[in-house]
Amino acid sequence: xxxxxxxxxxxxxxxxxxxxxxxxxxxxxxxxxxxxxxxxxxxxxxxxxxxxxxxxxxxxxxxxxxxxxxxxxxxxxxxxxxxxxxxxxxxxxxxxxxxxxxxxxxxxxxxxx
Amino acid sequence: xxxxxxxxxxxxxxxxxxxxxxxxxxxxxxxxxxxxxxxxxxxxxxxxxxxxxxxxxxxxxxxxxxxxxxxxxxxxxxxxxxxxxxxxxxxxxxxxxxxxxxxxxxxxxxxxx
Numbered sequence: 001x002x003x004x005x006x007x008x009x010x011x012x013x014x015x016x017x018x019x020x021x022x023x024x025x026x027x028x029x030x031x032x033x034x035x036x037x038x039x040x041x042x043x044x045x046x047x048x049x050x051x052x053x054x055x056x057x058x059x060x061x062x063x064x065x066x067x068x069x070x071x072x073x074x075x076x077x078x079x080x081x082x083x084x085x086x087x088x089x090x091x092x093x094x095x096x097x098x099x100x101x102x103x104x105x106x107x108x109x110x111x112x113x
Numbered sequence: 114x115x116x117x118x119x120x121x122x123x124x125x126x127x128x129x130x131x132x133x134x135x136x137x138x139x140x141x142x143x144x145x146x147x148x149x150x151x152x153x154x155x156x157x158x159x160x161x162x163x164x165x166x167x168x169x170x171x172x173x174x175x176x177x178x179x180x181x182x183x184x185x186x187x188x189x190x191x192x193x194x195x196x197x198x199x200x201x202x203x204x205x206x207x208x209x210x211x212x213x214x215x216x217x218x219x220x221x222x223x224x225x226x
Binding site for chain 1: 117119146148155156157158161169171203205211212214215216217218219220
């Protein structure tokens with residue numbers, strides 16, 4: 001039973017436009033959420049995170065939004081660039097847990113020039 | 114600052130053999146977590162070590178074990194290898210404090226023949 005779900009396996013966006021990647025979770029004990037980007041043959045790279053006490057966190061072109069009542073978070077990339085093409089993973093951390101990130105299965109983003 | 118280093122990058126073994134994978138964390142990081150990535154299951158948590166002690170464990174059989182040394186380097190061992198153990202094994206390090214991101218190495222690609 002998946003606790004973190006990324007329902008879109010792939011997303012294609014035009015360069016310069018906004019990319020919106022979505023993630024849903026079921027465990028209300030999750031209190032810290034992260035997004036990772038992964039290129040082929042490399043490990044996941046940490047992008048941005050958000051604590052459950054916030055509803056928005058911004059870092060340059062990347063913004064993560066958290067809707068706790070809907071158990072939903074999203075990653076916005078504006079403007080999208082071809083170098084952003086990668087697989088994006090949403091991950092969650094249960095409060096009080098130690099070292100155990102729960103990952104979604106990823107969304108493959110393609111940014112077309 | 115050097116990142117997380119995993120060795121070897123690629124490994125080919127046969128059924129029934131055992132294998133040891135190595136992970137050197139980012140300097141100063143005391144927590145090391147191990148994950149298995151397969152196409153069907155995504156990233157799944159194996160275990161986490163902090164200050165040479167296993168703090169958390171995922172739902173994997175006892176054939177999967179690990180340890181951490183006093184310099185925070187970690188090894189993962191898989192005994193009696195099965196075809197289904199073919200996967201990318203990822204190591205991630207962090208400070209071990211709550212709500213701190215994990216940083217991943219590029220993984221060891223293990224293939225079982």
